[in-house]
Amino acid sequence: MAEALLKVEALSKHFGALRVSDRVDLTLAPATIHAVIGPNGAGKTTLIHQICGTLRPDSGRILLAGEDITRLPPHRRARRGLARSFQITSLLTEMTVLENAMLAVLGVHGSAFAFVRPLAQSGTLRAPALEALDRVGLADRAARLAGSLSHGEKRQLELALALAATPRVMLLDEPLAGAGPEEAARLIGLLATLRDHCAIILVEHDVDAVFRLADAVTVLAQGRVIAHGAPDAVRADPAARAAYLGED
């Protein structure tokens, strides 16, 4: 097996008596889409939080390309190539779409400590930012304020901000949430092309999309991994069916 890009080892976290992560293991191979599914409250989003660094695990380790990042703050994880999208759209609403994307490039590939030249006139940021916007189909919205976009467009921009950082690993927290069928189809097509650029951890409710896209699936229930492996194997797994797939 190829060197794992992201490795989560025995990650545990509890809030009082509630175990939200119970010795979770997860291995993300390069150039794959690894889906994390499970019923509501299974601990998917708290897992994402711990991988991004917005929540500190009680025990366990997180390795990014072999480096232990368990204790790093979120911004340093981002600079090491970990990008994320937010489950609830989280944008810089008073800035233009282009500025959002340019800051996404700057945050990982540049420095905020540049005081003279205007951000807006930076060619080195503009080109990759526009490219990311183009990938998600937002190039013609570049001059609009992010807050004025439609819901679907905001979801696209979420994705563009992750893309603009040209990450090694992307954590996508329900990228299809609230998207109409047409938009969802577009986004699924887009995600399929992304795996060549970086590995993706995909938390998603849309099970059809998951099985169409994913190279590997991990099923969580009550904070524990109850099944993992190739999509077909997971689909056939009785524990996974009972806990989650059976619902449908």
Added chain:
Amino acid sequence: MILLVVQTLNGFQLGMLLFLVAAGLTLVFGVMNFVNLAHGVQYMLGAYLGVTFAQMAGGFWAGLVLASLSAGLFGLALEWLIFRHLYGRSDLDQVLATFGVILTLNEGVRLIWGSAPLELAMPRLLSGSFALMEGLRYPVYRVAIAGLGLAVALLLAAGVHRTRAGMLIRAGASNRDMVSALGVDINRLFRLVFGIGAMLAGFAGVLAAPLISVEPGMGENVLILAFVVIVIGGIGSIRGAFAAAIIVGLVDTVGRGAITGLAHLMLTGPAAAKVGPALASMLIYLVMAAVLALRPAGLFPARA
């Protein structure tokens, strides 16, 4: 040695006064997330009303009771007139509006009572001193303040920890939405907290009045110390406010003495005379900085 005992007692007594002011403030912050810069005004008002009522009703004790109650009512009036319109507004709006209230009331006090400092006579019962140890007499009144403060603190702690309203207040400080979801009228609960807080600050003002000069703007020095207490103790926590108030009180008296002494040991002559007081006056703020550096949420954070 004698000095240390006196300073410790003074520090404890200052701590009790600070607790009385900080208690209402920390609950108001905790429950409503409301930044009330004008809380110090209640302390000032308590002192002024204490002076006036003591003259009218003929005595300290009548002044204490009437002034505390009036300060509480005045606080409720302010809440009804102004503050309730500010809940949910930005911190900035709350700061500005309550800043305007301070300006207005400080000047109002000046208009009514004049700029000259007023004095309030100690109650005769407590005006003496007693022999604490050999060669040391300590004023009874200061002990009485500490005792009264402690009694109120215990009463408050019992109220907050043993009654249903207190349980809701604590719950509100750690999770406001949950309390609202329980179907409790959070605004009524808050008025209760606000009124008690205003009354306690007024009570502290009357108690302090015989020891200090009663003058416009006296509330703000205490208010900022109360902020330091809250920040150290953790917003919304009565226990934290109590511990932090004693810490701040002691640091301000014992620490002040110690640092001036230390400066004289380490440095000689005029340098010590210069560095000592400057450092001493900064001490409580440095303690605050140290606490925050180690525990940004304070010693006893109410919110998880």
Added chain:
Amino acid sequence: MNRALPWAIFAALALVPLLSALGVIPGGYLPLLLGRVMVFALAAMSLDFILGIGGLVSFGHAAPLAIGAYAVAILDANNVQDALVVIPVAVLAAGLFALATGAVALRTRGVNFIMITLAFAQMVYFAAGSLADYGGDDGYTLYSRTTLAGWKVFDGRAFYLTALITLFLAWLFLRMLAASRFGRTLAGIRQNRPRMAAMGFNAYAVELAALVIAAMIAAIAGVLLANEAEFVSPAYAGWARSGDLMVMVILGGVGSLHGAILGALLVVLAQEALGGLTSHWPLVFGPALVLAVLFLRHGIAGIGARRG
């Protein structure tokens, strides 16, 4: 119109000494008053940078102002009056103060941040009061005003010009900063801190740098203020002074930078006018402030937004 407004303000300020020299408008009092307005505008503008653009509600911005003023006083007492020494000392001292206190204050958010900045300013207030060699609580009267390599640029009519040029340069500088990568990052952090962290920005470091820069500019305002008044006192660091600066920023329109000049003009003129009518002017100013916050839908900033 929006773009022209700041230039119009500076043009008007530049015309005042000219017109008063020609006798078109009264000299003497008005330029003196406007000189004071510009000093406070400078301090308020630096506050607007952290408050309006960075969203950092500091209630302690009088502290760096006072530190700048005390740099003048302490050096004056030691017979140093050259701006080439005074200004670097003032700027450095205020910068270090902001670095140390900001490092602690920025560990908290919201209400806590407001209280802590207020407390640290109060620390400066008490520390200044304990400086027995420099007047203690009574304050310190300067022997002579600051000079620039022998030129008396802080005296008489020259003061107006010095204040105007300083204010203009500060505005250009802060405007540049606001549009730069640093400024836009700071604005991004105000709008959405978790998002900026997820994009790789160290929000803490950026905000701390902003606090230091703003404090340095406020210190220059403090140098000007000490010279304007020929006097320095602990009250310069008082909570009411911090509050005044905040009111100026809000009145002028948060985040506009040049609005701080209008805010300073409004506050200084209002206090001057009300002070002329009644010694109890806060009884008018205070309620006006409360009513403005209560009845203008978006806080007082609403007026500024419409004006700007």
